[in-house]
Every structure is written in C-alpha cells, then in structure tokens.
Amino acid sequence: MSQLRDPAHRVSPRARLMWQVESGISALFVAAGLGVAAVLAGPDGLRWWLVGLAVVVCGTAAVVVPQWRYRVHRWEVSANAVYTQRGWWARERRIAPMSRVQTVDFAQGPLARMFGLATVTVTTASAAGPLQIEGLDRSVALALVDELTRKADLVEGDAT
Known part of the structure; x- marks a missing residue:
C-alpha cells in the first residue's frame, strides 16, 4: 500500500x-x-x-x-481534485474531487489584509465540511479561486 x-x-x-x-x-x-x-x-x-x-x-x-x-499547512490542485493538509496538533489531510465542489470563497480578515494574505474555502458536498487553505498570498488566493471555479464548472453534474 x-x-x-x-x-x-x-x-x-x-x-x-x-x-x-x-x-x-x-x-x-x-x-x-x-x-x-x-x-x-x-x-x-x-x-x-x-x-x-x-x-x-x-x-x-x-x-x-x-x-x-x-511546516504542516500545504495545498495542491490537480485536474480532478483539491488536496489540503492542515493542523498543528492534529494533522488533517483532505482530498475533494472537483465533482463535489459547490462553492469557492475568498476571505481576508483584518490581520490577513495587513500581511497581504487570504484564505480560500472550498465547500463540497461532504459531511466533513469545507476545505480551507489559510495563509495564501492574496494574488495566489485570487488565482486559485479562479482556477477552482473554472475546473469545477467543467465537471458534469450538480456536486451532490
């Protein structure tokens, strides 16, 4: 394995x-x-x-x-899925197929704005809740939102 x-x-x-x-x-x-x-x-x-x-x-x-x-927080997007790893005490790895993506959100709190950073949240049709990628450069986060939106739109079905 x-x-x-x-x-x-x-x-x-x-x-x-x-x-x-x-x-x-x-x-x-x-x-x-x-x-x-x-x-x-x-x-x-x-x-x-x-x-x-x-x-x-x-x-x-x-x-x-x-x-x-x-050291732990990482992310990746392939043609078929979004893959995240986060946590500091308990580590969480999640893979969400593009066919399950429902919404992609961009957020910046006041502190993140000060540092030029943002969070991308990918909501899926999963009981585990959304995937979050925190601490991205603002420009990377905006490009990622565009990329995920395009890729999810290409997948047939209604993400349920």
Missing part, C-alpha cells in the same frame, strides 16, 4: 508572522488571566509559579505553534 504524500505547495512564508501575531494576541489574553490569578493567589511561591506558567504559555504559543503550522 502506498503512503499518501504531502501536497506540493506551501502557504506563504508571511503566514508564519501572521500566525505569530495571532497567537501572541491570544496568548496575551491567557497571560492576563493568569496574571489576575497570580495577583489573587495567596502565597508568593504560587504567584511566581503562575507568572512563569504565563511566560511559557505565551512564548510557546507565539513562537513554536506558527512555525509548526507553517
């Missing part, structure tokens, strides 16, 4: 920085919560343990996770 290979294309290298900023913002909320807990904690030993935990959580979230995500 052959092993499923990684999809051919990586997301934009700028996605790492965007994910670091996203993770850093989230980590600040965690750190604030742990900081409040540290202030409310009784003994000084426990207080410093909570502060140390906040530093480790924030550092890991802002540095390690985005690097790991960048």
Whole structure:
C-alpha cells in the first residue's frame, strides 16, 4: 500500500508572522488571566509559579505553534481534485474531487489584509465540511479561486 504524500505547495512564508501575531494576541489574553490569578493567589511561591506558567504559555504559543503550522499547512490542485493538509496538533489531510465542489470563497480578515494574505474555502458536498487553505498570498488566493471555479464548472453534474 502506498503512503499518501504531502501536497506540493506551501502557504506563504508571511503566514508564519501572521500566525505569530495571532497567537501572541491570544496568548496575551491567557497571560492576563493568569496574571489576575497570580495577583489573587495567596502565597508568593504560587504567584511566581503562575507568572512563569504565563511566560511559557505565551512564548510557546507565539513562537513554536506558527512555525509548526507553517511546516504542516500545504495545498495542491490537480485536474480532478483539491488536496489540503492542515493542523498543528492534529494533522488533517483532505482530498475533494472537483465533482463535489459547490462553492469557492475568498476571505481576508483584518490581520490577513495587513500581511497581504487570504484564505480560500472550498465547500463540497461532504459531511466533513469545507476545505480551507489559510495563509495564501492574496494574488495566489485570487488565482486559485479562479482556477477552482473554472475546473469545477467543467465537471458534469450538480456536486451532490
């Protein structure tokens, strides 16, 4: 039995920085919560343990996770299918035949716009939900939306 290979294309290298900023913002909320807990904690030993935990959580979230995500997130489009791989803790690989593609969406949140990145979402006739390719250069994402729309339109049937 052959092993499923990684999809051919990586997301934009700028996605790492965007994910670091996203993770850093989230980590600040965690750190604030742990900081409040540290202030409310009784003994000084426990207080410093909570502060140390906040530093480790924030550092890991802002540095390690985005690097790991960048190594894992990949995508590929063939004549017959869209193939994605994503995740950082749990890895997900999905292949959607063009005959199942129902919609192709382009999205840019405020942070993605700042970094010139976008997300392409491919909705299929699958109970597993849509495929998402995050962290694409804006121009690559727009070209991918056009390509997927053309290819899905060439397939006979109603994508159900």
